[in-house]
Amino acid sequence: MIAKIGQVMVYVRDQDAAARFWTEQMGFTVMHDEENDGMRWIEIAPRKDAETSIVLHDKNLLEQMDTGLSLETPSLLFYATDFEQLRNRLAEKGVTVGDIVEMPTGRTFNFADPEDNYFAVRETD
Template sequence: MISKIGQVMVYVRDQDAAVAFWKEKMGFVVLQDVENDGMRWIEIAPREDAETSIVLHDKNLLEQMDTGLSLETPSLLFYANNFEQLRNELAEKGVTVGDIVEMPTGWTFNFADAEDNYFAVREMD
């Protein structure tokens, strides 16, 4: 099952401006700034040892990818052990689940709640 909320994903038009805001105005630190296969994500947190972080994603790129996620509000990324089992159990319970896909950050799938809010689950290492 889900073991923890790992990240809050925030979709921004200008990642560099967003990083500047969080660092300069809010005092956050950059944990990672990664580019892989044309996709850049920047992980920030209030401190280096924070349990949960914010990942700033490029909204423009994700719109082109047509992921099915609502890019208007932040979304939650859950980490899970028994990743495929969790997806299958959710599907058996009638939850709308997406396909398992490989992203630059690892294997993931989406699921929707009763109001069609989508959330992501990533396989825990």
């Protein structure tokens, strides 16, 4: 079951410049600035206790990875508690779903709506 919208993923060419914009001009707070296996992500939010955050991803790196995601617009990351069951249920209903992938932040899979807009789901407790 999808529990909540956890993150809005924004794909940028210059993560540092984007982070400066969001923090210095928009007043957001950096929640995490992490790098793992050559992949860096900067998580920002309007305040420390916000339930939904923005994650700034390196568009250049993701283009090289050929994830199938549209990198031209932000995408949503949903958090799900019954992760594998949700993926199987969506596939049974004819939804286009991707493979489960182990990412530095946890297991994820993508799914597409009828217009081929892709969304991501990450396993959560």
